[in-house]
Amino acid sequence: MIGLKRPKIVILGAGYGGIMTAVRLQKQAGANEAEIILVNKHNYHYQTTWLHEPAAGTLHHDRTRILIKDVINENKITFIQDTVKEIKHEDKKVVLEHDELDYDYLVIALGFEPETFGIKGLKENAFSIRSVDSVRKIREHIEYEFALYNNDKEKKQERITFIVGGAGFTGIEFVGELADRIPELCNEYDIDRSEVRIINVEAAPTVLPGFDSDLVDYAQNILERKGVEFKLGTMIKECTEDGVILSKDEETEEIKSNTVVWTGGVRGNSIVENSGFETMRGRIKVEKDLRAPGFKDVFVVGDCALLIDEENDRPYPPTAQIAIQQSYTCATNLLRLVRGNTEDGLGHFKPDLKGTVASLGEGEAIGTVGNKKLYGTTASAMKKIIDNRYLFLLGGPGLVLKKGKLKLF
Amino acid sequence: MIGLKRPKIVILGAGYGGIMTAVRLQKQAGANEAEIILVNKHNYHYQTTWLHEPAAGTLHHDRTRILIKDVINENKITFIQDTVKEIKHEDKKVVLEHDELDYDYLVIALGFEPETFGIKGLKENAFSIRSVDSVRKIREHIEYEFALYNNDKEKKQERITFIVGGAGFTGIEFVGELADRIPELCNEYDIDRSEVRIINVEAAPTVLPGFDSDLVDYAQNILERKGVEFKLGTMIKECTEDGVILSKDEETEEIKSNTVVWTGGVRGNSIVENSGFETMRGRIKVEKDLRAPGFKDVFVVGDCALLIDEENDRPYPPTAQIAIQQSYTCATNLLRLVRGNTEDGLGHFKPDLKGTVASLGEGEAIGTVGNKKLYGTTASAMKKIIDNRYLFLLGGPGLVLKKGKLKLF
Numbered sequence: 001m002i003g004l005k006r007p008k009i010v011i012l013g014a015g016y017g018g019i020m021t022a023v024r025l026q027k028q029a030g031a032n033e034a035e036i037i038l039v040n041k042h043n044y045h046y047q048t049t050w051l052h053e054p055a056a057g058t059l060h061h062d063r064t065r066i067l068i069k070d071v072i073n074e075n076k077i078t079f080i081q082d083t084v085k086e087i088k089h090e091d092k093k094v095v096l097e098h099d100e101l102d103y104d105y106l107v108i109a110l111g112f113e114p115e116t117f118g119i120k121g122l123k124e125n126a127f128s129i130r131s132v133d134s135v136r137k138i139r140e141h142i143e144y145e146f147a148l149y150n151n152d153k154e155k156k157q158e159r160i161t162f163i164v165g166g167a168g169f170t171g172i173e174f175v176g177e178l179a180d181r182i183p184e185l186c187n188e189y190d191i192d193r194s195e196v197r198i199i200n201v202e203a204a205p206t207v208l209p210g211f212d213s214d215l216v217d218y219a220q221n222i223l224e225r226k227g228v229e230f231k232l233g234t235m236i237k238e239c240t241e242d243g244v245i246l247s248k249d250e251e252t253e254e255i256k257s258n259t260v261v262w263t264g265g266v267r268g269n270s271i272v273e274n275s276g277f278e279t280m281r282g283r284i285k286v287e288k289d290l291r292a293p294g295f296k297d298v299f300v301v302g303d304c305a306l307l308i309d310e311e312n313d314r315p316y317p318p319t320a321q322i323a324i325q326q327s328y329t330c331a332t333n334l335l336r337l338v339r340g341n342t343e344d345g346l347g348h349f350k351p352d353l354k355g356t357v358a359s360l361g362e363g364e365a366i367g368t369v370g371n372k373k374l375y376g377t378t379a380s381a382m383k384k385i386i387d388n389r390y391l392f393l394l395g396g397p398g399l400v401l402k403k404g405k406l407k408l409f
Numbered sequence: 410m411i412g413l414k415r416p417k418i419v420i421l422g423a424g425y426g427g428i429m430t431a432v433r434l435q436k437q438a439g440a441n442e443a444e445i446i447l448v449n450k451h452n453y454h455y456q457t458t459w460l461h462e463p464a465a466g467t468l469h470h471d472r473t474r475i476l477i478k479d480v481i482n483e484n485k486i487t488f489i490q491d492t493v494k495e496i497k498h499e500d501k502k503v504v505l506e507h508d509e510l511d512y513d514y515l516v517i518a519l520g521f522e523p524e525t526f527g528i529k530g531l532k533e534n535a536f537s538i539r540s541v542d543s544v545r546k547i548r549e550h551i552e553y554e555f556a557l558y559n560n561d562k563e564k565k566q567e568r569i570t571f572i573v574g575g576a577g578f579t580g581i582e583f584v585g586e587l588a589d590r591i592p593e594l595c596n597e598y599d600i601d602r603s604e605v606r607i608i609n610v611e612a613a614p615t616v617l618p619g620f621d622s623d624l625v626d627y628a629q630n631i632l633e634r635k636g637v638e639f640k641l642g643t644m645i646k647e648c649t650e651d652g653v654i655l656s657k658d659e660e661t662e663e664i665k666s667n668t669v670v671w672t673g674g675v676r677g678n679s680i681v682e683n684s685g686f687e688t689m690r691g692r693i694k695v696e697k698d699l700r701a702p703g704f705k706d707v708f709v710v711g712d713c714a715l716l717i718d719e720e721n722d723r724p725y726p727p728t729a730q731i732a733i734q735q736s737y738t739c740a741t742n743l744l745r746l747v748r749g750n751t752e753d754g755l756g757h758f759k760p761d762l763k764g765t766v767a768s769l770g771e772g773e774a775i776g777t778v779g780n781k782k783l784y785g786t787t788a789s790a791m792k793k794i795i796d797n798r799y800l801f802l803l804g805g806p807g808l809v810l811k812k813g814k815l816k817l818f
Contacts, residue, residue, distance in 0.1 A: 042599075133559045136598060140549070140556035147549035150542045189545060190451075 006035045007338050010094060010103035012084050013269075014040035014068055015048060016390075017302030017323035017330075018109030023394060024331030026076045034338045036077045037101065039094070043068055043081050045394075046132050048111070049320045050387065052170060055135035055261070056177035057142065057185075058362070065132055066403060071395045084110060087275035089298060105297050105334055108272060108284070112303035112318060115265035115281060121239040122165070126262035129170055138261060142181075145258055146189040158256035160196045163244050165236050166264030167202035168209065169358055172219060174263060175200045176361035179226035193227070199255065201231045201246060203264075208358065208366075215366040218375055222360045236264075266318060268304040280306055283318075289346035290330050299334065301326040307351070322351050324390065357383040415444045416747050419503060419512035421493050422678075423449035423477055424457060425799075426711030426732035426739075427518030432803060433740030435485045443747045445486045446510065448503070452477055452490050454803075455541050457520070458729045459796065461579055464544035464670070465586035466551065466594075467771070474541055475812060480804045493519065496684035498707060514706050514743055517681060517693070521712035521727060524674035524690060530648040531574070535671040538579055547670060551590075554667055555598040567665035569605045572653050574645050575673030576611035577618065578767055581628060583672060584609045585770035588635035602636070608664065610640045610655060612673075617767065617775075624775040627784055631769045645673075675727060677713040689715055692727075698755035699739050708743065710735040716760070731760050733799065766792040 009025065011018050022038045029036070046065040053059035068079050082096040087106070094101045114130065116122040127138045145159040152159075162178060164171050178198055186193045200207070200223075206216050207223075207230065220230060234248040243257040268282025277284050277292060283306035284292045290305065292298045302323035307316045316322055329349040336342050357367030357379050365379035374382055384405040391400045400406075418434065420427050431447045438445070455474040462468035477488050491505040496515070503510045523539065525531040536547045554568040561568075571587060573580050587607055595602045609616070609632075615625050616632075616639065629639060643657040652665040677691025686693050686701060692715035693701045699714065701707045711732035716725045725731055738758040745751055766776030766788050774788035783791055793814040800809045809815075 136556045137560050140553040144546075144549040144553040147545045151546050 007104040008035045009105045011107040013109035015111045020327035052174040055138040057139040110269035112266040115267035126260040161257040163260045165262045167207035171263035180361040288348040416513040417444045418514045420516040422518035424520045429736035461583040464547040466548040519678035521675040524676035535669040570666040572669045574671045576616040580672035589770040697757040
C-alpha cells in the first residue's frame with residue numbers, strides 16, 4: 001500500500017503564514033507527493049498590515065483582500081471554507097464547524113486575537129482591527145456617529161471623540177489614517193473639524209516604544225500637526241459603554257467616547273490553547289524547525305508561534321515579515337518529511353529582519369531599513385514597495401497590478 | 410417719515426415655498442421697496458422630493474442641496490441662519506434660537522413634520538425622510554447594520570430586514586431606491602441578496618392610493634420584481650425597539666427589524682400651532698389670497714398651508730408643485746401690499762396641477778401628465794425634466810447644470 005496514499009498536509013488559516021506555506025508547497029511539491037488542504041473561515045486572504053486603512057475608511061477593504069482561488073492552484077491544493085473549532089492532536093484530527101479532517105501533518109497558522117491584559121470592559125466595549133469584518137464595522141460605526149451628530153438636539157461630544165488605545169505600530173498607523181479621514185467626514189456631515197478629537201493613549205512614555213527616538217519624535221510631530229492628541233505614560237484603567245477611564249501618575253480622568261479602538265496588544269488564537277497545547281498568551285514556543293515541542297507532525301507559523309530573539313532573550317514581535325519567512329522554512333521542512341529526506345534533520349528558522357516602516361497617513365511614514373532611518377515620502381514609498389513585494393511573492397506580477405499600491409510618489 | 414422706513418418682509422423657512430417666494434421677490438421688487446429677510450435653520454435649501462435617494466444611498470445628499478447664498482442676491486435679501494422657535498403674531502415678532510425679529514409682513518413656510526397618527530412607538534423608534542440630516546442618518550444606519558451582520562456570531566435577520574411604513578409617494582419612491590441599493594450593499598458586505606428583506610406596509614388595499622389602477626399595478630409589479638414584499642391592507646399597530654407589530658383582518662404579526670422608516674403621513678410644522686394659529690394637523694386653512702384667516706400680514710405657503718380642492722371638497726396633497734405655485738401668488742400679493750396697490754384686493758391662488766410622476770428606482774417610474782399615463786423610461790425621463798425645471802425656476806440654467814439630473818436616458 002505504500003506510495004498509494006499520499007501524506008495529507010492540513011494548513012489551518014490563510015493569513016500571511018498559512019497562505020504563503022500553501023503557495024510555497026504548490027510551487028515545490030510534485031502533484032502526487034502530498035494531499036494539501038487549506039482551511040480558512042473566509043474565501044479570501046487579507047492583508048492584516050493594511051487593515052488600519054479600511055478601518056479609517058481611507059482605502060476600500062476590497063483592496064486589502066485577495067480571493068484564495070486566485071492564488072492557489074486547485075489541482076494541487078484543496079481549499080475548504082470552514083471555521084476551525086478544535087485541534088485533536090492525539091487523534092490527528094481537526095474539528096471544523098461543518099466537518100472534521102484528519103491529517104498526517106498539520107500547520108497551525110491561525111493568527112492573532114486582541115490581548116486586553118485584563119483591562120476591564122475592553123473586550124466588551126472596544127473595537128479591534130483584526131479582520132475585514134471588524135474594520136468594515138469600525139468604518140461604518142465612525143460614519144454613523146458623524147451622521148447622528150447633527151440629528152441630536154443636544155450635541156454629544158462623545159460621538160466625535162475617537163480614542164485609540166496603544167501607540168504601537170497599528171495604533172500609530174490607524175491614527176495617521178483617521179487624521180486624514182476626519183476632514184472628509186467633517187465636510188460630508190457639516191461638522192467643524194475643530195470639534196472632533198482623536199486621542200491616542202499609550203502606557204509607555206513615548207509613541208512606538210522600542211523605535212529609534214529620532215523616528216519617534218518625527219512621528220509624534222507629524223501626527224500632532226494632523227490634530228492627534230497623545231496621552232503618553234497613561235493607562236486605560238477601564239473601558240465603559242460611555243468611554244474610557246484613564247490613569248496617569250495616580251490621577252484618573254474620564255473621557256467620553258462612543259468609539260474606542262484597542263490596538264494595544266495581540267496574542268495567539270485561543271483555539272491553540274483550548275486544544276491543549278502549551279502556550280504563552282496563546283502562542284506556542286516553537287522548536288527551531290518550527291514544530292510544536294513534542295510533536296513531530298505539527299508546525300506553527302505566524303502569530304501563534306513564539307520565537308525568542310537570542311540576542312536580547314525577548315520574543316520577536318509577531319509580524320507579517322516573520323510569518324512570511326517562516327512559511328518558506330515550514331514548506332521546505334514539510335517536503336523533507338513527506339519525501340523521507342530527514343537524515344540531516346529539518347531546517348532551522350532564522351529571521352532575516354530587513355527593516356520596518358510605519359505609515360503616518362497619506363505620504364508620510366517613518367522606518368528603518370538595515371541601519372538606515374527613513375522619513376516622510378521616502379519612508380512612505382518604501383512602505384508601498386514592501387506591500388507590493390509581498391503581493392509579488394504571493395501571486396506574481398499580476399497580483400501586484402491588481403491589488404498593489406502603485407502610486408508610489 | 411413715510412418712505413424712509415421700508416416695510417419688512419420676513420420669510421420663515423427656505424424649503425420650496427420659502428425660497429421661491431424669496432427668489433420671486435428678489436426678481437420683482439425694487440431695491441428700496443422692501444427689506445426682505447429669509448430665515449432658515451441651515452445655510453442650504455434642499456430638495457425634499459429627492460430625499461428618498463440619499464436616504465437609500467443611491468444619490469449623494471450634496472446633489473439634493475443648494476447653498477442659499479448661491480440663489481439669493483444678498484444685496485436684496487438678508488439671510489439669517491437660525492432656528493425659528495415661536496411666532497408672536499400679536500407683537501409682530503418672531504423668536505429665533507439666537508435672535509428676535511420684528512416684521513411688517515410674515516411668510517410662514519416652515520414645511521412638514523412626520524404625522525404618526527398616534528401609532529405607538531413610531532415617533533421614538535422609526536426613521537423619517539425629512540431633511541438632509543435625517544436621510545444621512547438613515548443611509549449610515551443601513552450601512553452600519555450591513556457592516557455589523559457578519560460580525561455577529563448568531564446572524565440577526567433584523568439587521569437586514571427593512572420595513573417601510575406607507576406606500577404613498579415617498580414610501581414607494583424609497584423602496585424603489587432601496588431595492589436598487591441592496592445588491593450593492595450585499596456585495597460590499599458579503600451578504601447574500603436573498604437574505605435581505607424589504608417590506609412595504611400600507612393600510613390601504615393598494616400601493617399609491619388614489620392613483621390610476623393601471624399605474625398602481627405597474628408600480629407594484631416592478632417593485633416586486635426588484636424584491637420588495639408588500640403587505641397591503643395592513644396597519645402598523647406598534648413600532649417597538651425590535652421592529653413592528655402589524656395587524657390585518659384582526660390577525661397580528663410581529664416582524665423584527667432594526668430599521669423602520671415611516672413615510673405614512675405628514676403634517677404642518679408644530680411651531681405653527683404652538684404659536685396660537687388655528688390649525689388642522691399643523692396646517693393653517695388659508696384664505697384664497699394665501700393669508701391666514703384673520704391676519705392681514707401673515708401669509709402661509711407650502712406644507713403649513715391647508716387648501717381645499719373645491720371639486721371634491723378634499724385638501725390638496727402637500728406637494729412641491731403646489732408650494733412653488735403658491736410662492737408666485739404670495740410674492741405678487743406681498744408686492745401689492747408693499748406698494749399699497751390693493752384697490753382690487755389681492756390675487757387668488759389656484760393650483761394648476763400639471764401631473765405627477767413617482768420614481769420606482771433607476772430608469773423606472775409611473776405618472777400622469779395631463780390625462781396621459783406614463784410608464785417606465787418615459788415616466789422616468791419626465792421625472793427628471795420636472796426636477797430640472799424646478800432648478801431652472803430657482804436658479805436659472807447654471808443651477809440646472811450644477812445640480813440637475815442630466816442623464817435623461
